[in-house]
Structures are given as C-alpha cells and as structure tokens.
Amino acid sequence: MKKVTFIHAADLHLDSPMAGLKNLPEPIFARLKESTFSSLRKIVDAAISNEVDFVILAGDLYDGEDRSLKAQSRFRAEMERLLGKGIPVFAIHGNHDHLGGSWVKMQMPENVHIFGSKTESVLLETESGAAVNLYGFSYPTRHVTERKIHTYEKAAGGDFHIGILHGSDGSTTEHGSYCPFAVGELLEKQFDYWALGHIHKRALLAENPPIVYPGNIQGRNRKETGEKGCYLVSLDEAGANLEFMETNDIVWHEADISARGITDFDGIYRLLLKEKEKFRRVGKGVLLSVILRDIGLAGQDELDSLHSNLLELLQDGEEDESSFVWTTKVQVLEExxxxxxxxxxxxxxxxxxxxxxxxxxxxxxxxxxxxxxxxxxxxxxxxxxxxxxxxxxxxxxxxxxxxxx
Ligand SMILES: [Mn+2]
Known part of the structure; x- marks a missing residue:
C-alpha cells in the first residue's frame, strides 16, 4: 500500500518582535524572543527523527515583510539540516511575508520549494515510490482578499493530492477575509489533505479528508493560549492519521479562579500559589494571566494588598527558573x-x-x-x-x- 508521511506547520512568524512584552524580566524575554526559532528547530528535529517524506510550511514563515536577516539565516540553517537528510520542503508565503515586500535576499537550499504568486502544482516522487501532487501559491501582496480556490486544479494521476493554502474560512468574519473559502469548496476538490495556514488557533475543519489549521508554532501574546506546534501526518489508501506535536518553548495560559469563601489576603495568595503550580512543566516556560473572581475580603488593607502586592509576590523568584510560571497579570474582580x-x-x-x-x-x-x-x-x-x-x-x-x- 502506498503511504506518505509529512509534517504540516504554518505561521512560524520567525523573529517575531514580541511587541509590548519588554517589561518581562530579561531572561524570560530573551527566551520568548528566541522561542519562534526553538520551535522551528524542534519541528525539524521531529521531521528528521520520524523520517518524513517532506515538510509543508503553509505561510507566514517570517513575521515581517522585511524578513529579517536573522530570521532568514536561522531558517536557512534549519532547511539545510533537512537537506542533509534528503527531506524536501514545500512552502508558501502568506500575508505577513508576502512577495511584494522588500528584503535583503538570502538563497535557500535546493530542497526548499517556494510556490510562486500563481497557483502551481508540483509532483514529488517519494523514496518509497508514491507520487504526491502538491498545490499552492504565495501571496503576491499583503492583502489578497479574492477567492482562490478555483485556481487549484487537480492534476491527472498521482497517488496523493495535497492543497496548501493560507487563508480563512469565509463563513466567519472574525479574522479578516484573506483568500476566503468555504469548507465545501475544499471538499469538492477531492484532495487527500488540505494544509492550511493563517489562523493561529489549531483547528480541524474537516476529518475526511482532513482540512487542517495547525495553528502557529509559538504563542506570541496572551490571546494565543495553549500548546503550539505542528502535525505529523500519514496518508495511505485507508485514510489519514494525524498526530499533534507540541514544539513551543513558552506556553501562554489563562487561569480563571474563584476566591469565593476566602476572607483574608494570605488565603488568596496561597490559593494562587497552588493554582500556579498546576501550570508548571519541566523544561518549558509558562506565561500565565489570572482572572480572580468572587473576592470577599474582610478588610480594606487586605484588598489594597491584593491590588498592589499580589502580582509581585506571585512573580517572585520565577525569573531564575528555567521551568518558570511567570504571572503576567492578575485581574481582580471584586464580589x-x-x-x-x-x-x-x-x-x-x-x-x-x-x-x-x-x-x-x-x-x-x-x-x-x-x-x-x-x-x-x-x-x-x-x-x-x-x-x-x-x-x-x-x-x-x-x-x-x-x-x-
Ligand atoms: Mn499568521
């Protein structure tokens, strides 16, 4: 039976400046600034250790249209590691790293195929003898708001057909209508897998065949909560198998905590210390924002301490931990x-x-x-x-x- 395995990642946003987070302690901010790169490194590690047939990157490889030299250089180094193992990469550019930007160009190694601004199909023969057709295009400019699905034309023959697309489900207006599509339109193409990008929250829009947003590879602000990474996918004639792999170094979380029944400051402090520990993970950093509800403190002094001292106490000592849980804010909602x-x-x-x-x-x-x-x-x-x-x-x-x- 013919079979292919590949990794699907999207929205790398390499060298994301992590705007607005400079107030984090230096060691934590440094880890966060490095985190888009470390996540990519882990994705490449996973590609190599799983001996995948190829890697798909579905847009927004770079955060800025200037494609910082550091981002390009780090990206190239990782692509060269894949080249060394004979693993090809199929990538498109999205709204963040569209082709219309101006940047100082670094040459990518020969295993990296970047789709042009017109939808094209590429045929890959894997080592095991499977013929895979991959389809995609890169954003020529930042704002591509027209529908593009009709440009994806299934080629004759081939064992597997995979569409790569950076865009949003047109049925929701939430994310701005970049290359809008309807799930039905994708299904009609009768491909075996749709590798999407653009939406940073992981989502499976359909299962058979899979239409997949892997989400971005590293959360960059407190709205991008939860584990981030990529999908390891295998396709054969029986169908698809997907495994999510977490590759982020720093995870954002939100904790919604009720302090009902607690009447003293220390009681609340100890509750939060305990809650905080639930998020700690070996080898990873956690950035935690807390919503504290149902406050019913007996005294005004205690309430004042909640507003002025609690956050600092929760942060105390965390900046020296490699497996830190740094509380970014405590939102106090009084009863x-x-x-x-x-x-x-x-x-x-x-x-x-x-x-x-x-x-x-x-x-x-x-x-x-x-x-x-x-x-x-x-x-x-x-x-x-x-x-x-x-x-x-x-x-x-x-x-x-x-x-x-
Ligand atoms: Mn993006």
Missing amino acids: DSWERGDLAGEADFYNELFQVADGFGPASEVLEPLYGRLPARKHVSTLGKEEEALLLEEAERLLIRLLRN
Whole structure:
C-alpha cells in the first residue's frame, strides 16, 4: 500500500518582535524572543527523527515583510539540516511575508520549494515510490482578499493530492477575509489533505479528508493560549492519521479562579500559589494571566494588598527558573454586595446607568483614538469579544463602587 508521511506547520512568524512584552524580566524575554526559532528547530528535529517524506510550511514563515536577516539565516540553517537528510520542503508565503515586500535576499537550499504568486502544482516522487501532487501559491501582496480556490486544479494521476493554502474560512468574519473559502469548496476538490495556514488557533475543519489549521508554532501574546506546534501526518489508501506535536518553548495560559469563601489576603495568595503550580512543566516556560473572581475580603488593607502586592509576590523568584510560571497579570474582580435589581429600585439614576451600559457599542469604537494611530497601533493588540465584555463589566462595577462610597 502506498503511504506518505509529512509534517504540516504554518505561521512560524520567525523573529517575531514580541511587541509590548519588554517589561518581562530579561531572561524570560530573551527566551520568548528566541522561542519562534526553538520551535522551528524542534519541528525539524521531529521531521528528521520520524523520517518524513517532506515538510509543508503553509505561510507566514517570517513575521515581517522585511524578513529579517536573522530570521532568514536561522531558517536557512534549519532547511539545510533537512537537506542533509534528503527531506524536501514545500512552502508558501502568506500575508505577513508576502512577495511584494522588500528584503535583503538570502538563497535557500535546493530542497526548499517556494510556490510562486500563481497557483502551481508540483509532483514529488517519494523514496518509497508514491507520487504526491502538491498545490499552492504565495501571496503576491499583503492583502489578497479574492477567492482562490478555483485556481487549484487537480492534476491527472498521482497517488496523493495535497492543497496548501493560507487563508480563512469565509463563513466567519472574525479574522479578516484573506483568500476566503468555504469548507465545501475544499471538499469538492477531492484532495487527500488540505494544509492550511493563517489562523493561529489549531483547528480541524474537516476529518475526511482532513482540512487542517495547525495553528502557529509559538504563542506570541496572551490571546494565543495553549500548546503550539505542528502535525505529523500519514496518508495511505485507508485514510489519514494525524498526530499533534507540541514544539513551543513558552506556553501562554489563562487561569480563571474563584476566591469565593476566602476572607483574608494570605488565603488568596496561597490559593494562587497552588493554582500556579498546576501550570508548571519541566523544561518549558509558562506565561500565565489570572482572572480572580468572587473576592470577599474582610478588610480594606487586605484588598489594597491584593491590588498592589499580589502580582509581585506571585512573580517572585520565577525569573531564575528555567521551568518558570511567570504571572503576567492578575485581574481582580471584586464580589459586589449589590445586585442590579436592588439599585434600580433605589434611584432612577441607576436605571439610566444600566441602560447606557447595556447599549454601549463595541469598545473598539471608543478606543479608536488609541488603536487608530501609530505608535499604539503597532504595539497594542486589539480586544477580543470576551475581553470587551469583561472590560465593560469592570467599568460598571467601578462606577457603582465610586458612586456608592
Ligand atoms: Mn499568521
């Protein structure tokens, strides 16, 4: 039976500057800056140890359209390791590293095939004698918003057909419509595997045949939570087998913790120390953001300590650990002694306040002066739906606390 094995990775974002994170302790920031490279190294290690037939990189290899020399040089070194083992690489460029950028060019080794701006198909004969057709194209410019699926034409013959595409499922608007497609359109092509890129969260859009976002290879901010890596895939006539391999060095997590029933600062501190340990992993770094709910501290001093000292205490000593759990922030949500219903009965003013709060448009509109211009636009990540809701909730609580005190 004919069989191929390969690795599918995407969104390497090599040399990502990790904007906005310079306030991390030096050793941790240094690890994070290195992490896109170390993840790529582990992917190449996995390709070699699993003796795969080839490697697919589905776009956004580089973070910036200038393709920093460091990123190119490190990338080349890893590709040369694959060359040494006779493993070919099929790569496309995405919106981040589109072909229209300007960069000082480094020559990639001969085992690396980069697809051009027009969709092309490449035929690979593997060592075991399987004929694999791979299809793909690179973004000619940053914004490619037209549909491209019709340019993928299945070649005659061949044992396996694999589509490589950097783009987003057109049925959701969440990620901006880069090369939008519908899952049905991909299925219609009757390929054996779709190697997607662009969406940084790992997702399987279909199983038979697999339509796969492997996610990015390393989380770069607190929204990119969870284990990151690549897929090891094997295809034969019976179908596909996928194994996720975690290759990130640093993992982002969010912990949502209730302090209900705890009335003293030390109790909360000890709870968080215990929760923090649950995230620790040998050999990896963890960046943890904490949402602390249901605070019912007895004294104001204790509450003040929560706001001013807790974070620092949780961070204490972690910067010297190689398997660190660094708490990036603690969001304290106080337990409120009031209910909306009670206040509404107290004064009409509260009624109006709640109406205004409920009718509040997207926070992004209010924050437009911040996000809409440089330099903030480059360094501040936009808010997700949940963050917006949390922010509004906090604002309402704060306002009422101030009004009632
Ligand atoms: Mn990307």
